[in-house]
Amino acid sequence: MKTLITLTKRNVKLFFKDKGMFFTSLITPAILLVLYATFLSNVYKDSFMSGMPQGVVISESLINGLVGGQLVSSLLAVSCITVAFCSNFLMVQDRVNGTIKDLTISPLKPTTLSVSYFIATFISTAIICFTATIICLGYLAITGWYLTFGDTLLILLDVLILTLFGTALSSVVNFFLTSQGQLSAVGTIVSAGYGFICGAYMPISSFSPALQKVVGFLPGTYGTSLLRNHTLRGVLGEMGSQGIPTSALEGVKESLDCNLYFFETQVQTSAMFIILCASFIVLLGLFVVFNIIKNKKKN
Template identity: 50%
Template sequence: MKQLHHLVLRHTILFFKDKGRFLTALITPIVLIVLYMTFLGTIYHDSLDSIVKYFDISQKTIDAFVNGYLFSSLLAVSCVTVSFCSNMIMVQDKADHKVKDLLIAPVSQTTLALSYFISTLIITMIINITALIACFIVLGTSHWVLPFKDILYCLFDIFLLTLFGTSLSSIINYFLTTQGQISAVGSIVSAGYGFLCGAYMPISQFTPAVRTFIKFLPGTYGTSLIRNHLLRSLFTKLGTKVPVHIMNEIHQSFDTSFKLMGLTVTQSMMYFIMIGTCAILLLIYISLNHIKKNM
């Protein structure tokens, strides 16, 4: 346990000491913020305003909804993209041949692999919980206070998404060995994941074929979970003034409700998909390291 503790501490400190790597981890959230500030925020504001324009909904409520949508998208993307960046320590050690130095000491391959995984999980949680606190502060300025239960749900959603991102990045980075591969994978994930999870634009705006494909990706449901919990109190507020069929349209338009193969995907099913996916990915990572250990 002492070896594991020191290795986790080493990986974590190395990540935060490298300012370039830290800024790289924040590129996707920064891009998303810029997109919302320049035009996406206005588009979503106008979209919701057009749906509820015949009802007595204040502009402050609409602004709060759009801000909550922004932050849910930002957090959902960060949980995965930051995981890939923080897990680059594992690839960097292989590229610099530091793994051999670490394994010369009485450290097992299993302990080393576990240390990379735990460190990635801790780093990503630190960054995303900090982002969540900033989110609550900004939302608080609009006099929108989340119930304590929803705050706990948001924390659990972030943990699940981070566990998903850590497991996925651990599997992919397991096969990487050079600096060029690190940069390529990081760029692809940063550019593509936001579209695949519905963060850059609502899934309802894609073509039917693309929508169907995205609905089979687990990250989609992690994004929907945190979006539901950040916006639930606002949905309740809107529901007192807006008819049920209009509320259903809002849920469909903003990716908080899904139908897959004609069936409505409940939040319980979303949790089942996310937890099951994390368990499968974690099992694959353990199996890869077990096979390498026995080779």
């Protein structure tokens, strides 16, 4: 156990001390912030205002709360995955630069090493994502706070589940990487692509029907939707109490992916939780199986 703790500490320290790896993990959230700061925020504000029935007046605070909620949910949804991938790249780097030989020359059990990478990825990702969550909640408190205590707790739970999912996903994908080239390729694809396919950069509702059906098969999509539901429930409720018709609110929920469909069936938030948890368990199982096969091959 002491060895596992020391190795995990080593992995976490290396991630935070390797500036390249650390800042790479923040590229996607940074892109998202730039997109919102430059134009997305205004686009969404105009879109919401134009979608409201004539004569309905919405306060600036409500609009800011709505756009802020969308930004926060997008930011956290991508961060949990991209940070996990970058943190888990240490496992690949150890293989590429030969450190793995130094670790496996010892009587260390291969299982302990794999578990140390997994736990370290989870801890590093959780540190960054929960810090980001606190900053995001602070941002919402300034721009427009409509979250209930329950929603705040659910957002924290969403981040935890997405962090676990990101850790398991990155462990499975990175398991097969053996070169710096592969590492860079996966890093670039995840950083650039994940924001799109999980609906963080643009809502899935704006995708073509065929593409919407495809992303319905990706568990990460439901993570974004869960966060959307929990960051926007308060502000949408407040809009309803200010007299905005239910049909208009449903339109907003549809356009922001709060209502998500698998083919024609609407997926409930409880089902989204189950999908994410099940995906985590399946990925974790795959990671364990891959390690068992690899160790058997060695022996």
